Amino acid sequence: MPENPTPSQLVKYELCEKILGYQEDNDLSDKEIAKRINLTLPKTEDILFCRIEKVNSDELINAVSKLFSPAEIKVIVEQKKDTSHVWVV
Numbered sequence: 001m002p003e004n005p006t007p008s009q010l011v012k013y014e015l016c017e018k019i020l021g022y023q024e025d026n027d028l029s030d031k032e033i034a035k036r037i038n039l040t041l042p043k044t045e046d047i048l049f050c051r052i053e054k055v056n057s058d059e060l061i062n063a064v065s066k067l068f069s070p071a072e073i074k075v076i077v078e079q080k081k082d083t084s085h086v087w088v089v
Helices: 007-025 030-037 041-048 057-067
Strands: 075-079 084-088
Touching (some): 007 030
């Protein structure tokens, strides 16, 4: 993650974290997650290792919607003087 991430980068990071949390909570292998979200194993690993520069928002939203169905994604962006905070709920 860059030192001063954009709101978009923060959202992508949070979505990756949600998918990783799902994997850990359900004790699933990388291959099992890849199958559930219908992505290749390398692309899934990019998500699980939060390589946000290698995944796009559409891929992440589609992946989250497959794991958390029905899915509703809310993004809350809070900007302060020198920092941005993003929550995905």
